[in-house]
Amino acid sequence: xxxxxxxxxxxxxxxxxxxxxxxxxxxxxxxxxxxxxxxxxxxxxxxxxxxxxxxxxxxxxxxxxxxxxxxxxxxxxxxxxxxxxxxxxxxxxxx
Amino acid sequence: xxxxxxxxxxxxxxxxxxxxxxxxxxxxxxxxxxxxxxxxxxxxxxxxxxxxxxxxxxxxxxxxxxxxxxxxxxxxxxxxxxxxxxxxxxxxxxxxxxxxxxxxxxxxxxxxxxxxxxxx
Amino acid sequence: xxxxxxxxxxxxxxxxxxxxxxxxxxxxxxxxxxxxxxxxxxxxxxxxxxxxxxxxxxxxxxxxxxxxxxxxxxxxxxxxxxxxxxxxxxxxxxxxxxxxxxxxxxxxxxxxxxxxxxxxxxxxxxxxxxxxxxxxxxxxxxxxxxxxxxxxxxxxxxxxxxxxxxxxxxxxxxxxxxxxxxxxxxxxxxxxxxxxxxxxxxxxxxxxxxxxxxxxxxxxxxxxxxxxxxxxxxxxxxxxxxxxxxxxxxxxxxxxxxxxxxxxxxxxxxxxxxxxxxxxxxxxxxxxxxxxxxxxxxxxxxxxxxxxxxxxxxxxxxxxxxxxxxxxxxxxxxxxxxxxxxxxxxxxxxxxxxxxxxxxxxxxxxxxxxxxxxxxxxxxxxxxxxxxxxxxxxxxxxxxxxxxx
Numbered sequence: 002x003x004x005x006x007x008x009x010x011x012x013x014x015x016x017x018x019x020x021x022x023x024x025x026x027x028x029x030x031x032x033x034x035x036x037x038x039x040x041x042x043x044x045x046x047x048x049x050x051x052x053x054x055x056x057x058x059x060x061x062x063x064x065x066x067x068x069x070x071x072x073x074x075x076x077x078x079x080x081x082x083x084x085x086x087x088x089x090x091x092x093x094x095x096x
Numbered sequence: 097x098x099x100x101x102x103x104x105x106x107x108x109x110x111x112x113x114x115x116x117x118x119x120x121x122x123x124x125x126x127x128x129x130x131x132x133x134x135x136x137x138x139x140x141x142x143x144x145x146x147x148x149x150x151x152x153x154x155x156x157x158x159x160x161x162x163x164x165x166x167x168x169x170x171x172x173x174x175x176x177x178x179x180x181x182x183x184x185x186x187x188x189x190x191x192x193x194x195x196x197x198x199x200x201x202x203x204x205x206x207x208x209x210x211x212x213x214x215x216x
Numbered sequence: 217x218x219x220x221x222x223x224x225x226x227x228x229x230x231x232x233x234x235x236x237x238x239x240x241x242x243x244x245x246x247x248x249x250x251x252x253x254x255x256x257x258x259x260x261x262x263x264x265x266x267x268x269x270x271x272x273x274x275x276x277x278x279x280x281x282x283x284x285x286x287x288x289x290x291x292x293x294x295x296x297x298x299x300x301x302x303x304x305x306x307x308x309x310x311x312x313x314x315x316x317x318x319x320x321x322x323x324x325x326x327x328x329x330x331x332x333x334x335x336x337x338x339x340x341x342x343x344x345x346x347x348x349x350x351x352x353x354x355x356x357x358x359x360x361x362x363x364x365x366x367x368x369x370x371x372x373x374x375x376x377x378x379x380x381x382x383x384x385x386x387x388x389x390x391x392x393x394x395x396x397x398x399x400x401x402x403x404x405x406x407x408x409x410x411x412x413x414x415x416x417x418x419x420x421x422x423x424x425x426x427x428x429x430x431x432x433x434x435x436x437x438x439x440x441x442x443x444x445x446x447x448x449x450x451x452x453x454x455x456x457x458x459x460x461x462x463x464x465x466x467x468x469x470x471x472x473x474x475x476x477x478x479x480x481x482x483x484x485x486x487x488x489x490x491x492x493x494x495x496x497x498x499x500x501x502x503x504x505x506x507x508x509x510x511x512x513x514x515x516x517x518x519x520x521x522x523x524x525x526x527x528x529x530x531x532x533x534x535x536x537x538x539x540x541x542x543x544x545x546x547x548x549x550x551x552x553x554x555x556x557x558x559x560x561x562x563x564x565x566x567x568x569x570x571x572x573x574x575x576x577x578x579x580x581x582x583x584x585x586x587x588x589x590x591x592x593x594x595x596x597x598x599x600x601x602x603x604x605x606x607x608x609x610x611x612x613x614x615x616x617x618x619x620x621x
Contacts, residue, residue: 005125006125006135007125008121008123008124008143008146009099009122009124009134010104010120010121010122029100030100031098031100032097033097033098033134034097038175039133039175039176040097040134040178041133042099042124042134043131056290075131075132080126100292104292105290107281108517115519116517117517117518118289120293120517144516147293147294148293148294183289183584197519200519200529200530201530203530203531204528207534208526208527208530208534211526211537213347213526214526215527
């Protein structure tokens with residue numbers, strides 16, 4: 002699937018809906034992997050726990066409150082309309 | 097590596113260790129069947145303005161078209177030039193040779209040097 | 217030897233830099249209206265300030281990043297933009313107050329209205345920043361600021377009732393005018409725990425190229441410097457309690473304040489007061505102008521350093537060049553400086569959370585502070601100060617309306 006250029010900084014906070022149009026969560030973090038000189042995007046982290054992961058890792062861990070965010074693999078997200086990212090499957094398939 | 101936690105908004109340093117702005121934006125490109133790649137880091141107030149709101153972004157774009165000369169978009173550093181990522185992102189470019197400081201230079205020539213004691 | 221000099225200088229920075237228009241005016245108001253009852257607020261303010269200043273210095277000595285840097289990098293541009301707007305507004309107000317303070321001191325000395333002094337004072341402040349270096353400004357402000365010790369000497373000279381002073385160090389409910397009492401308490405805290413100081417101090421650590429070896433100096437500067445600085449404010453409060461309270465005057469203009477020192481030192485006291493006010497306010501105005509430019513430059517990734525000639529960091533230098541004359545406008549327009557002082561101190565208190573709460577996260581982020589992060593004790597202290605900051609933010613505006621008059 003070719004969607005051309007997407008500005009990652011503009012995806013933050015965007016609400017992702019699933020294939021049935023139901024809300025899944027907001028994009029708060031993006032996981033990537035450096036392979037040689039490339040940087041490959043692997044997963045998008047959604048929801049309030051992803052925000053917690055980004056902002057307050059040490060503090061939340063200290064209180065044992067850090068919970069896992071929703072993780073969506075790159076191939077399940079469609080960015081053909083970057084303002085309205087969509088899951089290509091129903092939201093129950095994500096954990 | 098977490099792109100927001102570790103890369104976006106971080107301090108950039110050039111190959112001489114000189115600070116050259118913050119990572120204001122990240123451009124992702126998706127072609128063919130492989131996973132999307134981060135292809136460049138953007139540095140520029142235009143990118144920042146777009147992040148702060150759609151209206152501010154449009155306003156900044158119009159301003160850049162009018163006053164920006166031939167450069168109407170933010171400066172891009174190709175990801176292949178990224179070296180170390182610690183608290184700062186080291187990139188293999190020479191800040192002096194890029195246009196990240198065009199505004200800085202313009203203000204020096206047109207404003208600062210006209211003020212008393214502004215010429216070093 | 218050079219270490220000893222640095223330590224001495226650090227302490228001097230704390231003493232000389234503590235008093236400014238806000239802490240002087242609020243301490244005098246507290247003393248004249250509630251005698252020694254609000255001494256505890258000065259102490260709480262100085263202790264909180266010492267902890268936060270120490271952390272700001274440690275963060276920058278270890279990471280070589282300043283607080284504005286870290287706010288942007290760690291919390292993103294949206295949070296930074298909010299913090300930036302709030303901080304710049306507060307700094308503008310406080311700077312207008314300080315420039316007004318210098319102008320009033322010059323009015324006392326010359327008889328010419330402060331309105332005429334505001335712009336010239338702003339111009340001198342600008343020239344010093346434009347041509348000077350960080351070291352010159354930091355050391356100049358601190359050493360000249362030692363003259364404010366006159367308030368401590370004056371207070372001792374008038375033999376305050378020590379038992380009552382000691383009782384004032386313990387917080388308690390007021391006997392009268394509850395709203396006014398708490399309004400002054402919040403103003404004193406806002407004047408002591410100035411949010412701009414942390415950004416200024418952390419930028420100073422980077423300007424002075426601090427590293428791990430400066431952590432002890434940092435701790436001493438923060439602890440003793442801010443401690444002694446608090447004593448200067450307590451001196452002013454005690455003088456007001458002794459001199460102004462019996463006269464039953466409520467401080468409603470700076471014109472009443474020279475009495476604090478003339479009662480202790482006679483005519484010399486007048487000169488001491490004028491010099492203290494002028495120097496303390498001028499120093500604070502310089503620090504704030506620099507901090508306002510630091511905030512912008514560091515958060516947005518511009519080149520910055522007070523040690524570079526303006527041509528090398530044009531945006532940074534132009535930031536304070538624009539801000540200073542703007543901040544001189546309220547005084548030049550004849551705004552009541554004491555009212556302005558009270559409003560800016562309350563705004564200062566209200567803005568505290570945006571800079572204090574992030575420290576809770578930053579001082580535990582190993583990428584910034586490595587092995588020198590906060591222990592459980594410091595974390596508890598920041599958590600308490602953050603809670604206090606949120607309380608101050610919430611109560612400040614209602615109190616300004618009910619007790620500000």
